[in-house]
Amino acid sequence: MTQQATGRKLSFTQGFGETERQVLTDDAVEFLTDLVVKFTPQRDELLAARTGWQEEIDRGELPDFISETNSIRNSEWKIRGVPSDLLDRRVEITGPVERKMVINALNANVKVFMADFEDSLAPSWDKVIDGQINLRDAVNGTISYTNETGKVYQLKPNPAVLIARVRGLHLPEKHVQWQGEAIPGGLFDFALYFFHNYRQLLAKGSGPYFYLPKTQSWQEAAWWSEVFSFTEDRFELPRGTIKATVLIETLPAVFQMDEILYHLREHIVGLNCGRWDYIFSYIKTLKNHSDRVLPDRQSVTMNKPFLSAYSRLLIKTCHKRGAFAMGGMAAFIPSKDAEQNAMVLAKVRADKELEATNGHDGTWVAHPGLADTVMEVFNRVLGDRQNQLDVLREHDAPITAAQLLEPCDGERTESGMRANIRVAVQYIEAWISGNGCVPIYGLMEDAATAEISRTSIWQWIHHEKSLSNGQLVTKALFRQMLKEEMLVVREEVGEMRYHAGRFSEAAQLMERITTQDELIDFLTLPGYELLA
Template sequence: MTSADPRTDTGTDSGPALQVRGEQLPRFDEILTPEALGFVAALAERFRGRRDELLQARADRYAAGRPGDHLGFREDTAAVRDDPSWRVAPPAPGLEDRRAEMTGPTTRKMVVNALNSGARAWMADFEDATSPTWFNVVDGQLNLFDAIRGQVDFTDERGKRYAVGTETPTIMVRPRGWHLDEDHLVLDGTPVPGSLVDFGLYFFHNAQALIDSGAGPYFYLPKLESHLEARLWNDVFTFAQERLGVPYGTVRATCLIETTPAAFEMEEILYELRDHSSGLNAGRWDYIFSMIKNFAEDAGHVLPDRSQVTMTSPFMAAYANLLVKTCHARGAHAIGGMAAFVPSRSNPAATAAALEKTTADKSREAGLGFDGSWVAHPALVQTCLDAFVAVLGDRPNQLERQRPDVAVTREELVDVATTGGEVTVDGLRTNVRISLEYLSAWVGGAGAVAIDNLMEDAATVEISRMQVWHWLRHGVRTADGTRVTEDLVRSVLDEVVTTLAAAADEPGGARLAAAREVFEQTCLVGDWPEFFTGYAYEHFLVQQGLVQQGLVQQGTSGTVPA
């Protein structure tokens, strides 16, 4: 591999070769070794076909129309739910106590801040908090490689150096979901699944070093929609361990229950991963987004302004209660959802409000039986710890706490109608503005962005753009009687773009134009794309990046192969 020709075939004599279409920057060769890429190629060759079949099953389900009508607890897996005897593996080293977990992208600065946060675990995120530019994908692997070996530090723009202390959280990695590809690594003319790239590179380089340190290769699994998708991950883990001589069961994974279909298969997902499972997480933001998607054609499932949908909303409370009950019945950790508040040094009132809301949120979760929870900012870690200490005391978790009082029905899980609240013009404007501000940052390479003292990532923005689509689809009337029409949305869009453009420099203006295009193509359309990331990735992270490398050429009607 050389920087002179990034289109290099890289593999081993014993396996398929990957075509590396990404630029070779300093130290990238430490991650993109022939052996590591050979391992990723072996994963792709073995599992990509099954991944494609499962994605097609998803697509068929949505294409058939009204997918929410068919949601329910599966009859063909009732035996798994009815068998009281099985349990998941006991907590792995470093995962016994998870009362406060930090999350965030794998940038150098975030790695240092997260490792110094005082959290019990850190979810290093290649998914919703990362814009998957080629640089971010490989640089993130480098930063984790260094962190695991105790050789990571950071110097800011003022020359101040930040080093990592002696006590650090257990690292857990969230690879991209099954639906995303990595277009910069190609096998047999087809991009490799991004999930296998993120998992494969991390596992290959770090599994043994993590084991030697007394921990192990631990993961979070996003966007699952069925137990069959969990089964595929389990087979990936088994294959990877066998391939590299890692003992079976060393890998542990926490599944995010962040899609409505997965909420009906929690036990089945735990069962499929039982030898590698470390529990379930209540991925609240994507769960709301998924609820809108699954009931996109149902005017009775229209949600109010995003800010008015909380974990105390009946359908969200039912989901949280079911998750705790399911996990503890099987000996698995139940991890609470993200506290997205961002403290502000310049705004003490906002900071006080953030801490108060976080305390209430985490106290509620601990009271429900969760064993720990997520925060998006280091300043919230202690608040989360305190809330769980108040319930747990010196215990590392509350796995022994069963919830015999919980008996959640299908109707309760999809009971959007009792959410309450209202749709407002201000809510519409906020959704548009947040989408544009975030998407402008995302196409520029930033996947976690503080807006209005909240940490926005891909999941929260999916809610914003999907809500606008849903309100528009059903001609919802706002609290003051205004009907949501395409003319109204475009008027708000023009207004927000004008305001943001006035404060943008030339590169910022270009990113804003890209953000507008992504919003229009994923919101102001008849048939909504499942994820904005697919369109945005192909048009603004891959094609533009490849143009810069000379791998494609810009034609009069778009980007075409060179």
């Protein structure tokens, strides 16, 4: 099916049913087409620039601050400002744009819900279209959900502020094509959420707010700024109506935080420590540097020097510019066992106390059951302040490139490697089955945590590292462990679930992306080929 729009064509590979027609109206498609035609060629150049930069790092260079942009870092300027409903973001919850999740998240004891079209959503066509309808209904206050037992879920008064996270620059929307190529998924998500909701959001004193993931350079931030300004002009809105928070979750971006804030200064309200993706990016970026191989995922915590430096630099940079510095994700899930739950909450509390005392303005949780504990931590530190923009960390010693790249100590254990295999395979199986947010072994796993699991093993094989028991990590060892751990998974999930699922396809994909000589950038790219 092909939609005609202002003389240029987007082609849709899916037929339009009643659901699609609610979202892909003629006017919405016309706006999407304008964005795709104007901004896709530059998006392609930005992705090519990522590849070129990575090739330099692969040849032995190390990331560093950019000398050409010293003037931006060393001059006095501030971002345009923060809307009143985003001044207090002490606890934010994240999750996919599924109907029940949207209601529960907006009703949770949090200030903001980040509705996610990215790492916690497997973007099948139905999920992406339904997600847009769910957010439209949430913005209009009409959203409700009835489960199979007849229980009704509805919005309470004063729900959390809504922010939509769009897909990263690298992710396509394969069901919509322009000139024979899949269009950028992020433009699809942005265009439809903005178009259907901006009037209602502004009418109720909020606005079209976005989270931008996986940014690698200030040029990418500048591209989004142009997208936002073009949109404001097209709909005759004042400059700065659209607001964004950028995740600093790639290693290259941590060296360009001032520049990212500067080039998005009309539209940006803050940066966020996307810690899990950041660890993944550290592995991926430095994949050829044998002296910077990370240990077991479980031992790479925020008090490791390279992660502590990242968090403190983000706070200092943001607050100097009047922008928010958001903390990272608590991925734990509350346990029904009282003793186990007390341990989970103690770990979460310690993690969030570190963030709050460092000066973060707020933080993320993946489960409503953590909201009260985390809210209590930030309430205690903030007192009667809405945020911590006054914490400038002016007396900190300058943070150097060497600190941000510092090798991380810790063991590589057999149990850690086996756990990585089980987590990654179970996550991949869920993702290709259409579920991007999965509880596994007491943690809410999304694409970022699965990425750490599989790239760690790739790196250990690539650099011929040994486990703490002396075993050399080889492709053969990995294949043997994969076979053994699949038996464990089969036992854990049960025969019925195992045979009804896509575990053998997941194991094959895990085997391919872990043993091939070239590291695949994102497991979601080959995974997307297996998704409806």
